[in-house]
Amino acid sequence: MRKRATSFKHLWRRACLRLFGLAAAGLVAATPAFAADAASEQSMRAVLVYNFIKFTEWPTAAGDPQLRVCIASGDPAQIAALEALDERRVRGKPLEAVRFRRQADCDVIYVDSRQRWKEIAAQPAAGHILTVGGYVGFVADGGMIEIALQESGARFDINLQEAKRAGLRFYPQLLRLARRIVE
């Protein structure tokens, strides 16, 4: 009896945290002149990654029962924010947020520094991986979606060519929102 109660409480707490995170992100986006708080930036990025996934189409591979999100970041807050995506669902598939080990395991890679990206890019390319980067120039380096948090809100650039090469497709709604599209 007691065990059950605590587990429910735990879930509830986690849910509230997530909701707060999203709400916070929403608030930040709605009020343009607000200076982004460091903590909420990570949450925002996490939310953006989650939403990018929602508007990305992987080639129909019945293989994996989940979508694995590999976190290539040194920022514990960022890692924590992205780990909060764990078990959320996209089109029926649950997400699994893990630390980056190797490309073959991943469906989505989040990288927040050029150095890290270079390391990853050096490895032989595995197929069908959505790459999201949180540093300036990611798209030029061959990444697919580059996040840029500005005072006016969150912006992102899309490298359509890279996405095509990886066999991924973006929903047109997403493309319309992009600040810049590289073909």
Added chain:
Amino acid sequence: MLKLRAVYFDRGSIRFQLFRLVAAVAATVMLISLAGGALFEWGNQEKQLRQSLTTMAEAVGVAASAAVVFHDSKAAGEAFSILIARKEVEAAAVYPLYGNRLASYGDQASLPDTNDALQEHLPDFSLFSPSTTLFQPIRLDDATIGHIFIRASLRDYRNSFLWQAVLAVGVNLLGLLLVLGFGLRFIERMESALQERTEALSAANRELLAAKDAAEAATEAKSRFLAAASHDLRQPIQAINLFKDALNQTTLNEEQQRISDFLSMAAHSLLELLNDLLDVMKFDAGAIQPAREKVDIDDLFGRIDADFSPLAMAKSLRFKLHFPFGGMALCTDGKLLQSLLRNLIGNAIKYTEQGGVLVAVRRRGNRAVVQVWDTGIGIAPEHMATIFEEYFQVANPERDKAKGLGLGLAIVKRLARLLDTEIVCRSRLGRGSVFEFELPLAD
């Protein structure tokens, strides 16, 4: 036209009743069909409106989903481009799950700022409000990410409905007029047919009445004739008899006496024939009302015996009368009964050459059975049916003496009818016959 109206609104006439019936039925049917049609059309319009608006809202929702998720007002606003082609949309807005509305379209003054006060609902088609609203969720991946609000003007829908209603009413009125027109014609035809029949009936009735009058007049005339005839015809015969008597008073030689006797017989026969004829006519004219009185058998048979015994003896026939010891009384008309018996017995004696005639009466229950037996020439089976008809006589070369008009049995039949009884005849050709009838006993 006025004349027509006057005739048709005469409340008493069948025509008006029929017209009213036809009009009522037609109007009721049409009203019901109109009402049903209107209700159905109303539901239909509502369904169509609902479908159209919700589909539009969904399309806008899908287009704006990314914008909502990423909180991009501009992109959200662009999603409204779908609505431009739909003139009836007055205003639209997209709301995120939390916070103020993200983007709007059309008449912004009426749009709520937040979605707090709004609840998900589908559009209603109301005849009285100028517009309708819709508030439905925008879904992405089975989760609600925001809401869309649309206000659409109902003017066009209402107008189209009203026009349809007008058209329907018009068509129905036309139909009603047609029905009434045809109905009138039909009514008229029916009425004239009815009238014809009524007239035919009245004419037939009149003819019948006239015939009845004529028949009654004829009957009266007959009665009067009878009365006159019986009086007038008898007179010469009486005269003959008187003179015959007078002649007998004088001294006559043998030959004269013989001639006088023959004259007597002739006069007698003539009187008899005349009486028979007049009797038949009397009975037919219905001039006789039979009486109901107590008739004693003893007296009756006594008289019959006196009258017919000599006749029978003259032909060397036996004449017997059987009646119960202690007497018997009948409830009937004495004179008619006597006449009846006389005719039967006279006939029996006439047609019998040897043997005799027996008249018997006995009790059977509460009635008396009277029988007249004879051992005469009998009646063949094929003649049985017709013996009671007038002027029928069985042709018999043996007794060419049997004269008369053949009215005897015809009179018997009528007498029996008057006495409320029936003569039954049984006969064997060459052996004899029996004539039988029943009468009620006097208590």
